[in-house]
Amino acid sequence: MGKLLRVAITLAVVVVAIIAGRWVWDHYLYSPWTRDGRIRANIITIAPDVSGWVNSVDVQDNQQVHKGDLLFSVDATRYQAALVELQAQLQSKQYAWDLANHKYERRKQLTGREAISEEDLETARINTEQAKAAFQLAQAELNTARINLQRTVIHAPDDGSIINLTLRPGNYVHQGTAVLSLVQTGSLYVTGYFEETKLPLIHVGQKAKVSLMSGGKPLIGTVTSIGKAIADTNVSSNGQLLPQIQQTFNWVRLAQRIPVDIQLDKIPNDINLSAGMTVSIFLQDK
Amino acid sequence: MFEELALGGLLFSPLVVFAPLAFVISFVTRQILHVSGLYQRIWKVAWFEVALYICYLALVVYLFGR
Incomplete structure:
Protein backbone atom coordinates (compact mmCIF):
# COMPACT_ATOMS: atom_id res chain seq x y z
CA MET A 1 0.00 0.00 0.00
CA GLY A 2 1.47 3.29 -1.03
CA LYS A 3 2.16 6.06 1.42
CA LEU A 4 -0.19 8.34 -0.48
CA LEU A 5 -3.11 5.98 -0.03
CA ARG A 6 -2.46 5.65 3.70
CA VAL A 7 -2.43 9.43 4.10
CA ALA A 8 -5.54 9.77 1.97
CA ILE A 9 -7.51 7.24 4.05
CA THR A 10 -6.71 9.00 7.33
CA LEU A 11 -7.48 12.42 5.87
CA ALA A 12 -10.75 11.17 4.42
CA VAL A 13 -11.83 9.80 7.80
CA VAL A 14 -10.90 13.11 9.44
CA VAL A 15 -12.94 15.09 6.91
CA VAL A 16 -15.94 12.82 7.38
CA ALA A 17 -15.54 13.19 11.16
CA ILE A 18 -15.57 16.98 10.88
CA ILE A 19 -18.77 16.89 8.83
CA ALA A 20 -20.38 14.33 11.15
CA GLY A 21 -19.30 16.24 14.26
CA ARG A 22 -20.75 19.43 12.83
CA TRP A 23 -24.02 17.59 12.17
CA VAL A 24 -24.19 16.27 15.77
CA TRP A 25 -23.51 19.77 17.08
CA ASP A 26 -26.27 21.28 14.95
CA HIS A 27 -28.60 18.46 15.85
CA TYR A 28 -28.29 19.19 19.53
CA LEU A 29 -28.12 22.94 19.34
CA TYR A 30 -30.45 23.94 16.55
CA SER A 31 -32.96 21.21 15.96
CA ASN A 42 -58.85 27.42 28.47
CA ILE A 43 -59.76 28.42 32.00
CA ILE A 44 -63.04 30.20 32.66
CA THR A 45 -63.20 32.06 35.95
CA ILE A 46 -66.71 32.28 37.28
CA ALA A 47 -67.81 35.26 39.28
CA PRO A 48 -71.32 35.91 40.59
CA ASP A 49 -73.12 38.88 39.05
CA VAL A 50 -74.77 39.71 42.39
CA SER A 51 -73.37 40.01 45.90
CA GLY A 52 -74.66 38.00 48.81
CA TRP A 53 -73.94 34.95 50.80
CA VAL A 54 -73.86 31.56 49.19
CA ASN A 55 -76.91 29.45 49.93
CA SER A 56 -75.86 26.23 48.30
CA VAL A 57 -72.93 24.88 46.32
CA ASP A 58 -74.16 22.23 43.92
CA VAL A 59 -70.85 20.98 42.57
CA GLN A 60 -67.80 19.26 43.95
CA ASP A 61 -64.16 19.84 43.34
CA ASN A 62 -62.96 18.45 39.97
CA GLN A 63 -66.53 17.57 39.02
CA GLN A 64 -67.39 17.41 35.34
CA VAL A 65 -70.20 19.83 34.52
CA HIS A 66 -72.18 20.56 31.40
CA LYS A 67 -73.17 23.88 29.98
CA GLY A 68 -76.10 25.26 31.95
CA ASP A 69 -75.63 23.08 35.03
CA LEU A 70 -76.31 24.78 38.35
CA LEU A 71 -73.04 25.65 40.08
CA PHE A 72 -74.09 27.59 43.16
CA SER A 73 -76.76 29.99 44.30
CA VAL A 74 -76.57 33.25 46.15
CA ASP A 75 -79.18 34.11 48.76
CA ALA A 76 -82.07 35.69 46.85
CA THR A 77 -84.14 37.15 49.72
CA ARG A 78 -82.85 40.67 49.20
CA TYR A 79 -83.37 40.51 45.45
CA GLN A 80 -86.90 39.15 45.86
CA ALA A 81 -87.68 41.98 48.25
CA ALA A 82 -86.28 44.48 45.77
CA LEU A 83 -88.46 42.97 43.07
CA VAL A 84 -91.62 43.28 45.16
CA GLU A 85 -90.72 46.83 46.10
CA LEU A 86 -90.22 47.81 42.49
CA GLN A 87 -93.41 46.08 41.43
CA ALA A 88 -95.30 48.24 43.93
CA GLN A 89 -93.45 51.29 42.70
CA LEU A 90 -94.36 50.43 39.13
CA GLN A 91 -97.99 50.23 40.09
CA SER A 92 -97.78 53.55 41.87
CA LYS A 93 -96.22 55.13 38.78
CA GLN A 94 -98.92 53.57 36.66
CA TYR A 95 -101.59 55.26 38.79
CA ALA A 96 -99.71 58.54 38.73
CA TRP A 97 -99.60 58.36 34.96
CA ASP A 98 -103.32 57.49 34.80
CA LEU A 99 -104.12 60.43 36.99
CA ALA A 100 -101.98 62.84 34.96
CA ASN A 101 -103.49 61.53 31.77
CA HIS A 102 -106.97 61.89 33.16
CA LYS A 103 -106.32 65.50 34.17
CA TYR A 104 -104.93 66.27 30.75
CA GLU A 105 -107.90 64.72 28.93
CA ARG A 106 -110.25 66.72 31.09
CA ARG A 107 -108.38 69.97 30.46
CA LYS A 108 -108.34 69.33 26.71
CA GLN A 109 -112.11 69.46 26.71
CA LEU A 110 -112.04 72.73 28.63
CA THR A 111 -109.89 74.66 26.17
CA GLY A 112 -112.63 74.95 23.59
CA ARG A 113 -114.71 76.84 26.11
CA GLU A 114 -111.76 79.04 27.13
CA ALA A 115 -112.09 77.90 30.78
CA ILE A 116 -108.37 77.37 31.22
CA SER A 117 -105.32 78.99 29.74
CA GLU A 118 -103.15 77.51 27.03
CA GLU A 119 -100.33 77.28 29.59
CA ASP A 120 -102.40 75.18 32.01
CA LEU A 121 -103.15 72.73 29.25
CA GLU A 122 -99.51 72.55 28.25
CA THR A 123 -98.51 71.91 31.87
CA ALA A 124 -101.02 69.11 32.08
CA ARG A 125 -99.67 67.58 28.90
CA ILE A 126 -96.08 67.76 30.14
CA ASN A 127 -97.14 66.31 33.51
CA THR A 128 -98.60 63.36 31.65
CA GLU A 129 -95.41 62.87 29.69
CA GLN A 130 -93.42 63.08 32.91
CA ALA A 131 -95.63 60.50 34.62
CA LYS A 132 -95.20 58.26 31.61
CA ALA A 133 -91.42 58.60 31.76
CA ALA A 134 -91.50 57.84 35.50
CA PHE A 135 -93.53 54.74 34.74
CA GLN A 136 -91.05 53.62 32.13
CA LEU A 137 -88.19 54.24 34.55
CA ALA A 138 -89.92 52.08 37.15
CA GLN A 139 -90.41 49.43 34.48
CA ALA A 140 -86.69 49.48 33.64
CA GLU A 141 -85.76 49.26 37.32
CA LEU A 142 -88.10 46.33 37.74
CA ASN A 143 -86.43 44.65 34.79
CA THR A 144 -83.00 45.17 36.39
CA ALA A 145 -84.30 43.70 39.64
CA ARG A 146 -85.61 40.72 37.72
CA ILE A 147 -82.21 40.20 36.09
CA ASN A 148 -80.54 40.41 39.50
CA LEU A 149 -82.93 37.82 40.86
CA GLN A 150 -82.25 35.52 37.92
CA ARG A 151 -78.51 35.88 38.42
CA THR A 152 -78.64 34.67 42.01
CA VAL A 153 -78.30 31.17 40.55
CA ILE A 154 -75.03 30.69 38.72
CA HIS A 155 -74.88 28.19 35.87
CA ALA A 156 -71.92 26.69 34.11
CA PRO A 157 -71.10 28.81 31.02
CA ASP A 158 -69.63 25.81 29.20
CA ASP A 159 -68.76 22.13 29.52
CA GLY A 160 -65.80 21.62 31.80
CA SER A 161 -64.35 20.58 35.11
CA ILE A 162 -64.49 22.57 38.31
CA ILE A 163 -61.03 23.41 39.61
CA ASN A 164 -59.89 24.25 43.11
CA LEU A 165 -63.32 24.73 44.58
CA THR A 166 -63.00 26.41 47.96
CA LEU A 167 -66.44 27.97 47.93
CA ARG A 168 -68.65 26.87 50.81
CA PRO A 169 -72.26 27.65 51.68
CA GLY A 170 -72.26 30.72 53.88
CA ASN A 171 -69.34 32.45 52.18
CA TYR A 172 -70.08 36.00 51.19
CA VAL A 173 -69.40 36.56 47.52
CA HIS A 174 -69.03 39.90 45.81
CA GLN A 175 -70.31 40.92 42.45
CA GLY A 176 -67.61 40.45 39.82
CA THR A 177 -65.13 38.67 42.09
CA ALA A 178 -64.26 35.24 40.73
CA VAL A 179 -64.89 32.42 43.18
CA LEU A 180 -64.22 29.31 41.14
CA SER A 181 -62.75 28.30 37.85
CA LEU A 182 -63.70 25.90 35.14
CA VAL A 183 -61.41 24.11 32.71
CA GLN A 184 -63.18 23.99 29.39
CA THR A 185 -63.57 20.43 28.10
CA GLY A 186 -61.55 19.63 25.00
CA MET B 1 -36.57 7.25 19.01
CA PHE B 2 -34.81 7.84 22.24
CA GLU B 3 -34.84 11.26 23.81
CA GLU B 4 -34.04 11.14 27.45
CA LEU B 5 -32.77 8.82 30.07
CA ALA B 6 -34.39 8.66 33.50
CA LEU B 7 -32.10 7.30 36.19
CA GLY B 8 -33.57 7.38 39.67
CA GLY B 9 -35.69 10.40 38.84
CA LEU B 10 -32.83 12.33 37.26
CA LEU B 11 -33.03 12.97 33.56
CA PHE B 12 -29.93 12.59 31.44
CA SER B 13 -29.15 13.43 27.87
CA PRO B 14 -29.14 10.35 25.64
CA LEU B 15 -25.52 11.23 24.90
CA VAL B 16 -24.74 9.57 28.25
CA VAL B 17 -25.54 6.30 26.49
CA PHE B 18 -24.50 7.23 22.95
CA ALA B 19 -20.95 8.25 23.83
CA PRO B 20 -20.01 4.93 25.52
CA LEU B 21 -21.79 3.04 22.76
CA ALA B 22 -19.67 4.80 20.12
CA PHE B 23 -16.61 4.08 22.24
CA VAL B 24 -17.44 0.38 22.34
CA ILE B 25 -17.85 0.28 18.55
CA SER B 26 -14.54 2.06 17.98
CA PHE B 27 -12.88 -0.29 20.46
CA VAL B 28 -14.15 -3.27 18.51
CA THR B 29 -12.96 -1.70 15.24
CA ARG B 30 -9.58 -1.10 16.78
CA GLN B 31 -9.33 -4.74 17.86
CA ILE B 32 -10.28 -5.92 14.38
CA LEU B 33 -7.69 -3.64 12.78
CA HIS B 34 -5.13 -4.84 15.28
CA VAL B 35 -5.77 -8.52 14.60
CA SER B 36 -5.83 -8.07 10.83
CA GLY B 37 -2.55 -6.23 10.97
CA LEU B 38 -3.85 -3.13 9.22
CA TYR B 39 -3.34 -1.12 12.37
CA GLN B 40 0.40 -0.75 11.79
CA ARG B 41 -0.13 0.67 8.34
CA ILE B 42 -2.43 3.57 9.30
CA TRP B 43 -0.95 7.00 8.92
CA LYS B 44 -1.33 9.07 12.17
CA VAL B 45 -3.21 6.47 14.21
CA ALA B 46 -4.35 8.95 16.86
CA TRP B 47 -6.01 11.21 14.27
CA PHE B 48 -7.61 8.24 12.62
CA GLU B 49 -9.03 6.89 15.89
CA VAL B 50 -10.44 10.21 17.10
CA ALA B 51 -12.02 10.85 13.70
CA LEU B 52 -13.45 7.35 13.62
CA TYR B 53 -14.93 7.79 17.09
CA ILE B 54 -16.69 11.01 16.04
CA CYS B 55 -18.04 9.27 12.94
CA TYR B 56 -19.39 6.45 15.07
CA LEU B 57 -20.93 8.88 17.54
CA ALA B 58 -22.69 10.71 14.72
CA LEU B 59 -23.88 7.39 13.33
CA VAL B 60 -25.27 6.32 16.71
CA VAL B 61 -27.00 9.69 17.17
CA TYR B 62 -28.40 9.43 13.64
CA LEU B 63 -29.73 5.92 14.24
CA PHE B 64 -31.14 6.24 17.76
CA GLY B 65 -31.37 9.88 18.63
CA ARG B 66 -33.55 11.35 15.96
Whole structure:
Protein backbone atom coordinates (compact mmCIF):
# COMPACT_ATOMS: atom_id res chain seq x y z
CA MET A 1 0.00 0.00 0.00
CA GLY A 2 1.47 3.29 -1.03
CA LYS A 3 2.16 6.06 1.42
CA LEU A 4 -0.19 8.34 -0.48
CA LEU A 5 -3.11 5.98 -0.03
CA ARG A 6 -2.46 5.65 3.70
CA VAL A 7 -2.43 9.43 4.10
CA ALA A 8 -5.54 9.77 1.97
CA ILE A 9 -7.51 7.24 4.05
CA THR A 10 -6.71 9.00 7.33
CA LEU A 11 -7.48 12.42 5.87
CA ALA A 12 -10.75 11.17 4.42
CA VAL A 13 -11.83 9.80 7.80
CA VAL A 14 -10.90 13.11 9.44
CA VAL A 15 -12.94 15.09 6.91
CA VAL A 16 -15.94 12.82 7.38
CA ALA A 17 -15.54 13.19 11.16
CA ILE A 18 -15.57 16.98 10.88
CA ILE A 19 -18.77 16.89 8.83
CA ALA A 20 -20.38 14.33 11.15
CA GLY A 21 -19.30 16.24 14.26
CA ARG A 22 -20.75 19.43 12.83
CA TRP A 23 -24.02 17.59 12.17
CA VAL A 24 -24.19 16.27 15.77
CA TRP A 25 -23.51 19.77 17.08
CA ASP A 26 -26.27 21.28 14.95
CA HIS A 27 -28.60 18.46 15.85
CA TYR A 28 -28.29 19.19 19.53
CA LEU A 29 -28.12 22.94 19.34
CA TYR A 30 -30.45 23.94 16.55
CA SER A 31 -32.96 21.21 15.96
CA PRO A 32 -36.35 22.47 17.10
CA TRP A 33 -36.96 20.68 20.34
CA THR A 34 -37.50 21.82 23.89
CA ARG A 35 -37.90 20.23 27.27
CA ASP A 36 -39.73 23.31 28.47
CA GLY A 37 -43.29 22.62 27.38
CA ARG A 38 -46.50 22.76 29.33
CA ILE A 39 -50.01 21.45 28.82
CA ARG A 40 -52.46 24.33 28.91
CA ALA A 41 -56.22 24.73 28.72
CA ASN A 42 -58.85 27.42 28.47
CA ILE A 43 -59.76 28.42 32.00
CA ILE A 44 -63.04 30.20 32.66
CA THR A 45 -63.20 32.06 35.95
CA ILE A 46 -66.71 32.28 37.28
CA ALA A 47 -67.81 35.26 39.28
CA PRO A 48 -71.32 35.91 40.59
CA ASP A 49 -73.12 38.88 39.05
CA VAL A 50 -74.77 39.71 42.39
CA SER A 51 -73.37 40.01 45.90
CA GLY A 52 -74.66 38.00 48.81
CA TRP A 53 -73.94 34.95 50.80
CA VAL A 54 -73.86 31.56 49.19
CA ASN A 55 -76.91 29.45 49.93
CA SER A 56 -75.86 26.23 48.30
CA VAL A 57 -72.93 24.88 46.32
CA ASP A 58 -74.16 22.23 43.92
CA VAL A 59 -70.85 20.98 42.57
CA GLN A 60 -67.80 19.26 43.95
CA ASP A 61 -64.16 19.84 43.34
CA ASN A 62 -62.96 18.45 39.97
CA GLN A 63 -66.53 17.57 39.02
CA GLN A 64 -67.39 17.41 35.34
CA VAL A 65 -70.20 19.83 34.52
CA HIS A 66 -72.18 20.56 31.40
CA LYS A 67 -73.17 23.88 29.98
CA GLY A 68 -76.10 25.26 31.95
CA ASP A 69 -75.63 23.08 35.03
CA LEU A 70 -76.31 24.78 38.35
CA LEU A 71 -73.04 25.65 40.08
CA PHE A 72 -74.09 27.59 43.16
CA SER A 73 -76.76 29.99 44.30
CA VAL A 74 -76.57 33.25 46.15
CA ASP A 75 -79.18 34.11 48.76
CA ALA A 76 -82.07 35.69 46.85
CA THR A 77 -84.14 37.15 49.72
CA ARG A 78 -82.85 40.67 49.20
CA TYR A 79 -83.37 40.51 45.45
CA GLN A 80 -86.90 39.15 45.86
CA ALA A 81 -87.68 41.98 48.25
CA ALA A 82 -86.28 44.48 45.77
CA LEU A 83 -88.46 42.97 43.07
CA VAL A 84 -91.62 43.28 45.16
CA GLU A 85 -90.72 46.83 46.10
CA LEU A 86 -90.22 47.81 42.49
CA GLN A 87 -93.41 46.08 41.43
CA ALA A 88 -95.30 48.24 43.93
CA GLN A 89 -93.45 51.29 42.70
CA LEU A 90 -94.36 50.43 39.13
CA GLN A 91 -97.99 50.23 40.09
CA SER A 92 -97.78 53.55 41.87
CA LYS A 93 -96.22 55.13 38.78
CA GLN A 94 -98.92 53.57 36.66
CA TYR A 95 -101.59 55.26 38.79
CA ALA A 96 -99.71 58.54 38.73
CA TRP A 97 -99.60 58.36 34.96
CA ASP A 98 -103.32 57.49 34.80
CA LEU A 99 -104.12 60.43 36.99
CA ALA A 100 -101.98 62.84 34.96
CA ASN A 101 -103.49 61.53 31.77
CA HIS A 102 -106.97 61.89 33.16
CA LYS A 103 -106.32 65.50 34.17
CA TYR A 104 -104.93 66.27 30.75
CA GLU A 105 -107.90 64.72 28.93
CA ARG A 106 -110.25 66.72 31.09
CA ARG A 107 -108.38 69.97 30.46
CA LYS A 108 -108.34 69.33 26.71
CA GLN A 109 -112.11 69.46 26.71
CA LEU A 110 -112.04 72.73 28.63
CA THR A 111 -109.89 74.66 26.17
CA GLY A 112 -112.63 74.95 23.59
CA ARG A 113 -114.71 76.84 26.11
CA GLU A 114 -111.76 79.04 27.13
CA ALA A 115 -112.09 77.90 30.78
CA ILE A 116 -108.37 77.37 31.22
CA SER A 117 -105.32 78.99 29.74
CA GLU A 118 -103.15 77.51 27.03
CA GLU A 119 -100.33 77.28 29.59
CA ASP A 120 -102.40 75.18 32.01
CA LEU A 121 -103.15 72.73 29.25
CA GLU A 122 -99.51 72.55 28.25
CA THR A 123 -98.51 71.91 31.87
CA ALA A 124 -101.02 69.11 32.08
CA ARG A 125 -99.67 67.58 28.90
CA ILE A 126 -96.08 67.76 30.14
CA ASN A 127 -97.14 66.31 33.51
CA THR A 128 -98.60 63.36 31.65
CA GLU A 129 -95.41 62.87 29.69
CA GLN A 130 -93.42 63.08 32.91
CA ALA A 131 -95.63 60.50 34.62
CA LYS A 132 -95.20 58.26 31.61
CA ALA A 133 -91.42 58.60 31.76
CA ALA A 134 -91.50 57.84 35.50
CA PHE A 135 -93.53 54.74 34.74
CA GLN A 136 -91.05 53.62 32.13
CA LEU A 137 -88.19 54.24 34.55
CA ALA A 138 -89.92 52.08 37.15
CA GLN A 139 -90.41 49.43 34.48
CA ALA A 140 -86.69 49.48 33.64
CA GLU A 141 -85.76 49.26 37.32
CA LEU A 142 -88.10 46.33 37.74
CA ASN A 143 -86.43 44.65 34.79
CA THR A 144 -83.00 45.17 36.39
CA ALA A 145 -84.30 43.70 39.64
CA ARG A 146 -85.61 40.72 37.72
CA ILE A 147 -82.21 40.20 36.09
CA ASN A 148 -80.54 40.41 39.50
CA LEU A 149 -82.93 37.82 40.86
CA GLN A 150 -82.25 35.52 37.92
CA ARG A 151 -78.51 35.88 38.42
CA THR A 152 -78.64 34.67 42.01
CA VAL A 153 -78.30 31.17 40.55
CA ILE A 154 -75.03 30.69 38.72
CA HIS A 155 -74.88 28.19 35.87
CA ALA A 156 -71.92 26.69 34.11
CA PRO A 157 -71.10 28.81 31.02
CA ASP A 158 -69.63 25.81 29.20
CA ASP A 159 -68.76 22.13 29.52
CA GLY A 160 -65.80 21.62 31.80
CA SER A 161 -64.35 20.58 35.11
CA ILE A 162 -64.49 22.57 38.31
CA ILE A 163 -61.03 23.41 39.61
CA ASN A 164 -59.89 24.25 43.11
CA LEU A 165 -63.32 24.73 44.58
CA THR A 166 -63.00 26.41 47.96
CA LEU A 167 -66.44 27.97 47.93
CA ARG A 168 -68.65 26.87 50.81
CA PRO A 169 -72.26 27.65 51.68
CA GLY A 170 -72.26 30.72 53.88
CA ASN A 171 -69.34 32.45 52.18
CA TYR A 172 -70.08 36.00 51.19
CA VAL A 173 -69.40 36.56 47.52
CA HIS A 174 -69.03 39.90 45.81
CA GLN A 175 -70.31 40.92 42.45
CA GLY A 176 -67.61 40.45 39.82
CA THR A 177 -65.13 38.67 42.09
CA ALA A 178 -64.26 35.24 40.73
CA VAL A 179 -64.89 32.42 43.18
CA LEU A 180 -64.22 29.31 41.14
CA SER A 181 -62.75 28.30 37.85
CA LEU A 182 -63.70 25.90 35.14
CA VAL A 183 -61.41 24.11 32.71
CA GLN A 184 -63.18 23.99 29.39
CA THR A 185 -63.57 20.43 28.10
CA GLY A 186 -61.55 19.63 25.00
CA SER A 187 -59.56 22.82 25.17
CA LEU A 188 -56.24 21.24 26.12
CA TYR A 189 -53.28 22.43 24.11
CA VAL A 190 -49.54 22.60 24.52
CA THR A 191 -47.27 25.59 24.75
CA GLY A 192 -43.57 25.01 24.16
CA TYR A 193 -41.00 27.61 25.11
CA PHE A 194 -38.39 27.43 22.37
CA GLU A 195 -35.07 29.22 22.38
CA GLU A 196 -34.97 32.08 19.93
CA THR A 197 -32.06 30.41 18.14
CA LYS A 198 -34.41 27.62 17.12
CA LEU A 199 -37.20 29.86 15.87
CA PRO A 200 -36.04 29.98 12.23
CA LEU A 201 -36.75 26.26 12.07
CA ILE A 202 -40.28 26.58 13.42
CA HIS A 203 -43.26 27.40 11.28
CA VAL A 204 -47.01 27.19 11.59
CA GLY A 205 -48.40 23.84 10.50
CA GLN A 206 -45.32 21.87 11.50
CA LYS A 207 -45.97 18.49 13.10
CA ALA A 208 -44.91 18.13 16.71
CA LYS A 209 -44.25 15.14 18.87
CA VAL A 210 -45.19 15.80 22.48
CA SER A 211 -43.78 13.49 25.14
CA LEU A 212 -45.21 13.61 28.61
CA MET A 213 -42.88 13.57 31.58
CA SER A 214 -44.74 10.50 32.81
CA GLY A 215 -43.71 8.67 29.67
CA GLY A 216 -46.03 6.63 27.52
CA LYS A 217 -46.75 6.99 23.87
CA PRO A 218 -46.01 10.48 22.54
CA LEU A 219 -48.89 12.67 21.40
CA ILE A 220 -48.95 14.25 17.97
CA GLY A 221 -49.76 17.90 17.47
CA THR A 222 -49.55 20.76 15.01
CA VAL A 223 -47.95 24.16 15.52
CA THR A 224 -50.76 26.71 15.42
CA SER A 225 -49.01 29.95 16.34
CA ILE A 226 -45.76 31.47 17.44
CA GLY A 227 -45.83 34.08 20.19
CA LYS A 228 -45.20 37.61 18.91
CA ALA A 229 -44.02 39.17 22.18
CA ILE A 230 -42.43 38.39 25.51
CA ALA A 231 -41.70 40.78 28.36
CA ASP A 232 -38.48 42.76 28.26
CA THR A 233 -37.09 43.20 31.78
CA ASN A 234 -35.23 46.34 30.73
CA VAL A 235 -38.38 48.40 30.34
CA SER A 236 -39.38 48.33 34.01
CA SER A 237 -38.52 51.40 36.06
CA ASN A 238 -37.67 51.96 39.68
CA GLY A 239 -39.34 54.27 42.24
CA GLN A 240 -37.78 57.32 40.59
CA LEU A 241 -38.98 56.19 37.18
CA LEU A 242 -35.43 55.41 36.04
CA PRO A 243 -35.11 52.44 33.70
CA GLN A 244 -33.74 49.32 35.35
CA ILE A 245 -31.25 47.95 32.86
CA GLN A 246 -30.01 44.44 33.54
CA GLN A 247 -26.25 44.01 33.47
CA THR A 248 -25.11 41.28 31.09
CA PHE A 249 -21.91 39.67 29.95
CA ASN A 250 -20.67 40.62 26.53
CA TRP A 251 -19.91 37.15 25.27
CA VAL A 252 -22.33 34.99 27.18
CA ARG A 253 -25.89 35.52 26.10
CA LEU A 254 -28.87 33.49 27.17
CA ALA A 255 -31.39 32.85 24.45
CA GLN A 256 -34.85 34.11 25.29
CA ARG A 257 -37.62 31.60 25.09
CA ILE A 258 -40.58 32.25 22.85
CA PRO A 259 -43.93 30.52 23.43
CA VAL A 260 -45.15 28.37 20.56
CA ASP A 261 -48.70 27.00 20.72
CA ILE A 262 -49.36 23.47 19.59
CA GLN A 263 -52.80 21.99 19.01
CA LEU A 264 -53.02 18.31 19.90
CA ASP A 265 -54.43 16.32 16.99
CA LYS A 266 -55.96 13.55 19.04
CA ILE A 267 -55.86 12.85 22.74
CA PRO A 268 -56.12 9.12 23.53
CA ASN A 269 -58.79 8.29 26.06
CA ASP A 270 -56.48 6.33 28.30
CA ILE A 271 -54.21 9.31 28.96
CA ASN A 272 -55.13 11.64 31.78
CA LEU A 273 -53.97 15.10 30.76
CA SER A 274 -54.05 17.96 33.21
CA ALA A 275 -53.25 21.55 32.39
CA GLY A 276 -49.84 22.45 33.79
CA MET A 277 -48.15 19.12 33.07
CA THR A 278 -44.58 19.18 31.82
CA VAL A 279 -43.87 17.92 28.32
CA SER A 280 -40.95 17.68 25.94
CA ILE A 281 -41.66 18.77 22.40
CA PHE A 282 -39.88 17.69 19.25
CA LEU A 283 -40.83 19.36 16.01
CA GLN A 284 -40.44 17.38 12.83
CA ASP A 285 -37.76 18.71 10.51
CA LYS A 286 -38.82 19.80 7.11
CA MET B 1 -36.57 7.25 19.01
CA PHE B 2 -34.81 7.84 22.24
CA GLU B 3 -34.84 11.26 23.81
CA GLU B 4 -34.04 11.14 27.45
CA LEU B 5 -32.77 8.82 30.07
CA ALA B 6 -34.39 8.66 33.50
CA LEU B 7 -32.10 7.30 36.19
CA GLY B 8 -33.57 7.38 39.67
CA GLY B 9 -35.69 10.40 38.84
CA LEU B 10 -32.83 12.33 37.26
CA LEU B 11 -33.03 12.97 33.56
CA PHE B 12 -29.93 12.59 31.44
CA SER B 13 -29.15 13.43 27.87
CA PRO B 14 -29.14 10.35 25.64
CA LEU B 15 -25.52 11.23 24.90
CA VAL B 16 -24.74 9.57 28.25
CA VAL B 17 -25.54 6.30 26.49
CA PHE B 18 -24.50 7.23 22.95
CA ALA B 19 -20.95 8.25 23.83
CA PRO B 20 -20.01 4.93 25.52
CA LEU B 21 -21.79 3.04 22.76
CA ALA B 22 -19.67 4.80 20.12
CA PHE B 23 -16.61 4.08 22.24
CA VAL B 24 -17.44 0.38 22.34
CA ILE B 25 -17.85 0.28 18.55
CA SER B 26 -14.54 2.06 17.98
CA PHE B 27 -12.88 -0.29 20.46
CA VAL B 28 -14.15 -3.27 18.51
CA THR B 29 -12.96 -1.70 15.24
CA ARG B 30 -9.58 -1.10 16.78
CA GLN B 31 -9.33 -4.74 17.86
CA ILE B 32 -10.28 -5.92 14.38
CA LEU B 33 -7.69 -3.64 12.78
CA HIS B 34 -5.13 -4.84 15.28
CA VAL B 35 -5.77 -8.52 14.60
CA SER B 36 -5.83 -8.07 10.83
CA GLY B 37 -2.55 -6.23 10.97
CA LEU B 38 -3.85 -3.13 9.22
CA TYR B 39 -3.34 -1.12 12.37
CA GLN B 40 0.40 -0.75 11.79
CA ARG B 41 -0.13 0.67 8.34
CA ILE B 42 -2.43 3.57 9.30
CA TRP B 43 -0.95 7.00 8.92
CA LYS B 44 -1.33 9.07 12.17
CA VAL B 45 -3.21 6.47 14.21
CA ALA B 46 -4.35 8.95 16.86
CA TRP B 47 -6.01 11.21 14.27
CA PHE B 48 -7.61 8.24 12.62
CA GLU B 49 -9.03 6.89 15.89
CA VAL B 50 -10.44 10.21 17.10
CA ALA B 51 -12.02 10.85 13.70
CA LEU B 52 -13.45 7.35 13.62
CA TYR B 53 -14.93 7.79 17.09
CA ILE B 54 -16.69 11.01 16.04
CA CYS B 55 -18.04 9.27 12.94
CA TYR B 56 -19.39 6.45 15.07
CA LEU B 57 -20.93 8.88 17.54
CA ALA B 58 -22.69 10.71 14.72
CA LEU B 59 -23.88 7.39 13.33
CA VAL B 60 -25.27 6.32 16.71
CA VAL B 61 -27.00 9.69 17.17
CA TYR B 62 -28.40 9.43 13.64
CA LEU B 63 -29.73 5.92 14.24
CA PHE B 64 -31.14 6.24 17.76
CA GLY B 65 -31.37 9.88 18.63
CA ARG B 66 -33.55 11.35 15.96
